[in-house]
Amino acid sequence: MAQLPDILFYVFGFLTLACGFLVVLNPFSTNPVTSAMFLVLTIASLAGLFVLLHAFFLAAVQILVYAGAVMVLFLFVIMLLDLPAEEKRKVRTAWVILGVISVGGIVAISLRALAQSAPVSEQTPALEGSTIPLGRLLFTQYLLPFEIISLLLLVAMVGVILLSKKDLK
Amino acid sequence: MTVGIEHYITVSILLFSLGLLGVIVRRNLLVIYMGLELMLNAANLALVAFSRFNNDLDGQVFVFFIITVAAAEVAVGLALIVALYRKRRTAHVEDLTLMKL
Numbered sequence: 541m542a543q544l545p546d547i548l549f550y551v552f553g554f555l556t557l558a559c560g561f562l563v564v565l566n567p568f569s570t571n572p573v574t575s576a577m578f579l580v581l582t583i584a585s586l587a588g589l590f591v592l593l594h595a596f597f598l599a600a601v602q603i604l605v606y607a608g609a610v611m612v613l614f615l616f617v618i619m620l621l622d623l624p625a626e627e628k629r630k631v632r633t634a635w636v637i638l639g640v641i642s643v644g645g646i647v648a649i650s651l652r653a654l655a656q657s658a659p660v661s662e663q664t665p666a667l668e669g670s671t672i673p674l675g676r677l678l679f680t681q682y683l684l685p686f687e688i689i690s691l692l693l694l695v696a697m698v699g700v701i702l703l704s705k706k707d708l709k
Numbered sequence: 710m711t712v713g714i715e716h717y718i719t720v721s722i723l724l725f726s727l728g729l730l731g732v733i734v735r736r737n738l739l740v741i742y743m744g745l746e747l748m749l750n751a752a753n754l755a756l757v758a759f760s761r762f763n764n765d766l767d768g769q770v771f772v773f774f775i776i777t778v779a780a781a782e783v784a785v786g787l788a789l790i791v792a793l794y795r796k797r798r799t800a801h802v803e804d805l806t807l808m809k810l
Contacts (some may be wrong), residue, residue: 548711551721560724563743572739579743581787582724586750593717593761598753598772605776610746610783618762621794631734639733647726651719660714661760667764674769676774682770689777696781703788 717758
């Protein structure tokens, strides 16, 4: 009898991979909006996997930042650009075949390495990725990277404002 | 069979390969960006799985930083795409052949 978290892992894992596939190679539509919508679903099911790994804070951040902010930005830009020609362009079969061959090689090597790796001990992990221990770690051991990341966000913001000026030299 | 770290790493590898496939196969800049996001998310999943099964919270801090950097990267990248579109009226990498001999 399988446990409920294991069943949920297979459900979320399948959803993640299926939606990820539809982002990349949707057989019905090459519209970027469709891809973006499936990317939202992929990210949401990844958040489910994070919850199964007891990373509750990261699951919330994943939904808020990725599925919320980043994807809204994506959709905003897609609809701003309004790419009507994109519907007509088909994904070429030769590229798909070449891509699948090359990526399949990489997957085969990775999975072989995974199969040959030493088996992990079967103890049940006790780690809880809730907000309190993560925040404590973030503001003690990782305080400097945390501050640097705030600087990075500032630089990105200034850069975006500069890039979106009308008379870009 | 209980779900262990191998299952999560397998999903992560497959998701990464899907993102790579998107970058190779698709020719639209925005969809290529989505492929990059898929690859970043696959790395995040692997890090969270390692963090959980090693009883070490550092991996989750890394994921936190990766999400932040990815947000900044998306903002700058999309601004670049918009600036490019304004100049060349295209978001398709085949039309961007300025560096081609």
